[in-house]
Amino acid sequence: MALMFSLFMQGIQMMLVLLVAPLLVGVVRKVRARILLRRGPSILQPYRDLWRLLRKETVVARNASWLFRVAPYLIFAAVWVAAALVPVFATGLEFNWTADLLAIVALLGTARFATALAAMDIGTSFGGLGASREMMVASLAEPAMLMIVFTISLLAGTTQLSEIANFVASQPIGLRISLGFAFTALLIVALAENARIPVDNPSTHLELTMIHEAMVLEYSGRHLALIEAASATKLLLYMSLIISLFLPYGIATNEAPLSLQLFGMLVWLAKLGIGAVLLAIGETVVSKMRLFRVAEFLGAALVMGLLSMIFLFVFKGI
Amino acid sequence: MTTFALILILVVPVIGMALLALIANYRIGSTLNVLLSATAFAGACLLFWAPMQAGRFFLIDSFNIYLVALNSFVGLTTSIFSATYIAHELEKGTLTPKSLRFYHALYQAMMTFMGLALLTNNLGLMWVGIEIATLSTVVMVGIYRTPQAIEAAWKYFILGSVGIALAFFGTILLYLTAESVLGEGVPAMTLSNLQSNAAQFDPALLSLAFVFLLVGYGTKVGLAPLHAWLPDAHAEGPTPISAVLSGLLLNVALYAVLRIKMIMAGNPDTIPAGLAMMIMGLTSLIFAAVMLYRRRDIKRLFAYSSIEHMGIITFAFGMGGPLANFAGLLHMTMHSLTKSGIFFAVGHIVQAKGTQKMSGITGLAKSHPSLAWALGIGVLAIAGVPPFGVFTSEFLVVTTTFARQPVLAMILALGIIVAFGALLMHLQKLLFGEPGGESHKVKASALPMFIHFALVLLAGLWLPPILVEWFKQVAEVLG
């Protein structure tokens, strides 16, 4: 029975992340538009977009190989699984034992790899350009991410996300400078990974600066829908990750009754909402940086990750 | 008595400083400057009869009495030189009456705060003294406002601040070391307390503090890897300032290092403080000796010579022991007197020839025989030719080293000889040959220069027994 319940909750989470992700994107867009004194599209617009794309004809370039066709499914699957692993409202779910930070990083890495390969598959100049830029970003963002992972696992003594969330939620950790560094670094990495504003602009197709959009330029129809869904899910994933690592308060711990799990869900949704508003504000205030500054920006994340690890390692709990 | 002397050295110049900043007439200003320096010198002489004591704020022992006396003496002669020299700058228009007011006030500020650094018993106050003295020289170095002068002052300021920051960090570390033994507050900052309780301090922390203080104050001494400011600052500032920089400020910084070394000596488990000083000293000596050859600017030449001699002095003190300390003290005195004398002579020459470039200064023996004599005597003295005092002290340093560290003594002797060759080579070019370039009449007073050289000569021929006794006593204190 307990197993069934657990499996059921796990299933709920898998569906939930998929369902909430477009909404999150919609909210971010809406808030941004509101700040700029525009009305903006409805927060349900991303759903409509996805629906429309799914029904449309899928055009594939003549010289595209099987890789090009497979990649969207792969990307979507990898991101979805990763998102399902992050404990969003409860830590005692059935698949939580696989919810390893390293596994999540690896899944996201796979998705990125597939995107870059598919981008180069067609042989257009934009694809190659986007892929090389993406790899430049990745070469800095991934080590930074690993530094953060190390710091947090050193602190909690495990790389299991659910256990980390449990640890942070139950232990009085206090103000720790290394956590501050790790938090800032994770924010930067998250912005870069999701192609958000100081690094990339998700809503333009300007060839001078675009990174992510350049890679998926050739996709259309249901392929594009999958990729869009994947990137929305990725945004949700990163936001949930930040929440569960640094602000897991309110999350339902192991073996919690249904009511608490529901409460955890509401708290999570509220946090996501706040996160969306903050992101929108940040994206309006900050301007997109020049491409060569991106390397410096991510370098800063790497440095902060390093520092946070050093401090944690040396000061044993500062 | 002590209080009176301290007022003369530390308080009167501060009042004078305010006056100097207000007096528009530069003649009155420079006269007042001389008078104030004379008062400070009188105060320093009074200290010889004062009882040695370590109070809450002031420390008076044979070591700093001697340095204060030397300082204020050179300060006095330099002020006399400056009074006559600076008039010329005003005529040439390189300085304005307004900047002269500034100059005189800063001169007194520098002298006062050097006095404070020497006489205080508080580590923090010592730091403040050296810091403010340095800052006032920075402004004076940049007073000509030429691009080169500004660059020199900037460089001096940046490097000096870095040095002073490290020294301050060292001071904090030293306080932390002492705090756990002596308790919080002023006692843990008092030099005499630190020295008498050094045995109980944590050796590792004490060593770390020493490293920071050595590097920090070592920058001010002009020791080799940290010397970059020194040639620029000497070359681009007014010549009287070059004289006091070389003759005094370097000594004061070295004094601070030595005070810390005395604390270190009280704790057997620390890193060998002397060794670090010996290494830095030797490096400076060799480096500066080599650098002497390719100089083209006469003031830079003697600036490098200052680095060389500070190297020798630091080396001697680093080796320690009564004899080496004695030699170091003597060399410190001789170098101060000779080098400031040389800078007086250089000031004359620069006025006579209108340039600092050595290529423009040739054949002095024909065009300005008296200046040629003065420079010749000065350079021979600083190069270590008998019968001048520098020879005596260098000889002492080398022989003591031979007795204890023959290998190092070889390096030391080599460095001295290399420097000797460089100085003679340049001297030959400066004095002989056909006089070239401009030729003006010199107005500055030659008296301070000859007083200095006469004293150096006298010390080389006959050291007064009372001075020997005094130095022996100081050498004992230094350990």
Next chain:
Amino acid sequence: METSIDISHFLAGAVLALSFVLLYQARLFALFNAFAMQSIALAMAVGWQAYSQGASHLYITAALALVMKGMLIPGALRWVVVKMGIHRQIDPVVSVNLTLLLGVFLVILSIMVVFPVAKMEGGIAREDLAFALSIILLGMLMMITRRNAIGQVIGFMSLENGLILAATGAKGMPLVVEISVAFSVLIAFFVFGVFIFRIREHFDTIDVDALSEMRGDAE
């Protein structure tokens, strides 16, 4: 007690983090803002020390840091830049990423220097010392990697921030020192200001590089 140490570490760490922000900035105004933030963080750190040590005189130091370095000096610098029409972009000698990496090494270095040596009970001063030394070294790094005179000024002042942090972390260090530090900052600024204006008198740029012309020596 535990939280008190936590807070003091956090604030000291924030000052250090802002040192890295200073290293990262490439625009003068952003640099001034970062410096102001660092000084405010410093003021908070010092204020916390004052509170937790019960040393009321430290509040003066905190207030000085807040008012002078947190507000007046950045404002004045901004005024100077606007008034003199100085180029607002700083071109560092070394690339930003390399600088940051060097900064990390300096932090490691200072931890390695201070930690084995300082074995103090309570361990308060030890971490603070390591932080302070890092800030000092980072200030130096900034002075080295910025050729621009104003960049060097900021580097120097952030270095002084580290000194103040160290001085206030040392329990019961006499007031004399704090006043002198504040005093020296004033003088430093005065001198710097004088120089900046003089540099302006002669050149169209405030870039120290422009000063490096052939001097008296062949070197």
